[in-house]
Amino acid sequence: MGSVAERAVIPFGEFELLREAREIIDDEARALLRVSAGLDKEFCCAVDLLAQCAGCVVVTGMGKAGLIGRKIAATLSSTGTRAHFLHPAEAVHGDLGCLATDDLLVVLSNSGETDEVCRILPSVTRFGIPIVAITASRGSTVGRAARATIELGRLREAGPHSLAPTTTTTAMLAVGDALALVIGRRKGFTPQQFALYHNGGSLGAMLKSVGEVMRTGGQLRVAAETKSIRNVFAESSRPGRRTGAVILVDDEGRLSGLFTDSDLARMLERRQDGLLDRPIAESMTRHPMTIGPEALLSEAIEILSHNRISELPVVDVDGRPLGILDVTDVVGTGLVETPTLGDATPSSLSPSSSSAETPWQTPA
Numbered sequence: 001m002g003s004v005a006e007r008a009v010i011p012f013g014e015f016e017l018l019r020e021a022r023e024i025i026d027d028e029a030r031a032l033l034r035v036s037a038g039l040d041k042e043f044c045c046a047v048d049l050l051a052q053c054a055g056c057v058v059v060t061g062m063g064k065a066g067l068i069g070r071k072i073a074a075t076l077s078s079t080g081t082r083a084h085f086l087h088p089a090e091a092v093h094g095d096l097g098c099l100a101t102d103d104l105l106v107v108l109s110n111s112g113e114t115d116e117v118c119r120i121l122p123s124v125t126r127f128g129i130p131i132v133a134i135t136a137s138r139g140s141t142v143g144r145a146a147r148a149t150i151e152l153g154r155l156r157e158a159g160p161h162s163l164a165p166t167t168t169t170t171a172m173l174a175v176g177d178a179l180a181l182v183i184g185r186r187k188g189f190t191p192q193q194f195a196l197y198h199n200g201g202s203l204g205a206m207l208k209s210v211g212e213v214m215r216t217g218g219q220l221r222v223a224a225e226t227k228s229i230r231n232v233f234a235e236s237s238r239p240g241r242r243t244g245a246v247i248l249v250d251d252e253g254r255l256s257g258l259f260t261d262s263d264l265a266r267m268l269e270r271r272q273d274g275l276l277d278r279p280i281a282e283s284m285t286r287h288p289m290t291i292g293p294e295a296l297l298s299e300a301i302e303i304l305s306h307n308r309i310s311e312l313p314v315v316d317v318d319g320r321p322l323g324i325l326d327v328t329d330v331v332g333t334g335l336v337e338t339p340t341l342g343d344a345t346p347s348s349l350s351p352s353s354s355s356a357e358t359p360w361q362t363p364a
Contacts, residue, residue, distance in 0.1 A: 024158040024166070031155050031167045032174050038153055043178075045148035046132045050081065051183050053104040057083040060091065061108030062116045064165040065172060069108045072176030079184035088116040096123055106132045106176075110152070110168040112140020121145045134172050150175055210300050211293030213330065214314045214323035221246040222321060225256045225281035232280050233264065245311040247321045248284050254319040257284030260311065290315045293322055300325050 050057055057076055061069035069085055076083035086095060086105075099105070105124050109117050112135040124131060125145065133146035136154055143149045152175070158166040221236035225248040236246055248257040259280055267275060267283070275283055290313045291300050300312055304327055314323040 020160075027156070027158045028167050028170045031171055034155075035152055035171045035175065038151065039178075042138075042148050043150055043175075046150055046179060047182055047186065049104055049130055049132055049148055050076075050106075050179060051186050053081075053102070055082075055100050055102035055104070057081055057104050057106060058086045058099060059083060059106045059108070059176075060086045060088050060117060060120070061172075062088050062114045064169050065108040065110065065114070068169050068172045068176065069106070071173060072106070072108075072180065075177060075180040076183075079180050080187050080189040081180065081183055088114075088120055091120045092116075096120065099124070099127060099129060101128055104130050104132065106134065107142050107146065108134050108172050108176075109140075109142045110136050110155075110165065110172075112137055112142040114142075117142060134175050136168070208297045209293060210291055210295045210297060210314055210325060211323070213297055214293065214325050215243055215329065216323040219243065220321070220324060223248055223280070225250055225284065226279055228277045229259070229264070229267075229280045229283065230276045232259070243311060243324050243326050245313075245324065246280075247313055247324060248280060249321065255288070255290065255313055255315050255321045257281065257286045258288040258311065258313060259284045262310075288313060290319075291325070292316070297330065301330055304330070 057073070059069040059073040059076075060066070066085070066087065073083040073085045084098075086098060107117055107121075112133070118141050121131070121141070130148075131142075131146040133142045133149040134152065135142050135149065136152050137143055138149045138151050143151070152168065152171050155167045155171060156162055157164060157168060221243060223232040223236050223246055227235075232246055232248075244262070245258050245260040247255060248259060250256040257280075263283065263285070267273075289303060289307065289309065291303065293314050293316070304310070304312060304325075310327040312325040313321055314325060315321055
């Protein structure tokens, strides 16, 4: 207990470090609020220019502003606007050749007088390429050359000496994010389109469609609802990995219910062996939750997590089963919590499911 209490006490020196760090973050946060409040029709003009750009959005900036520019270009690219970064110092040594007359140049410079940036402006103007500036003042060289200038105002850099670009670059990044996301919304950019550009990592996995992940064919256990439980399990065995549920269908092949391994286990635990030779329709979960193959995996995971279920049938527009999504298929994303073995909630039990005849399927 003593050691825990000792760790909870912050020495004075560390307290001062934390106080200073919080002041820096607070300063930047206040600056962002000022920039947000100061946005005007020039921002709208910039959005129009970027949205109408038939070519590529080229972002440029020097030093720390250039690093922010690279991130803004990446954000634009991933949200449906073709973009890349142009280093201003390299531009005057031949890289201006990457520009085309239908491109647009976004210039980042807090002072608006950065030498390397100002040197490329005459050439860009001669090419007839419109410029959008993110800078402190419209009256600067960069601001005057731009067709739309998003003015940040005079921001004080964070820290005791106010020297390193901090607050200004944070403001540039926030404005760049705002531009990218507003333009994406204006273009009708969808999560499905985002998935095309970002198909790696856990985020890419979440943006896959259910149809890409679901189990199909020989991995499924499908049976007629009129068969007995004993026959269903005897006839629906599958080699290798199997789902924890049997999909039950009616005479027209439409999904009518679901019966899980857990349902069977609870039946045996309660010594209800007599039901084994009764039609499985009498014991199945009717009207289970379902999802379509075009839905995003993130939607399916939300259903699995929120309802604490383990299997989610995938059906077509007519209600015929196409596949099933098992929680073990998505638990690797780390974004779904696996239901514990102690849960009494039936897999895929829907709010409308009847439980009067099957007490072992009622939620705990």
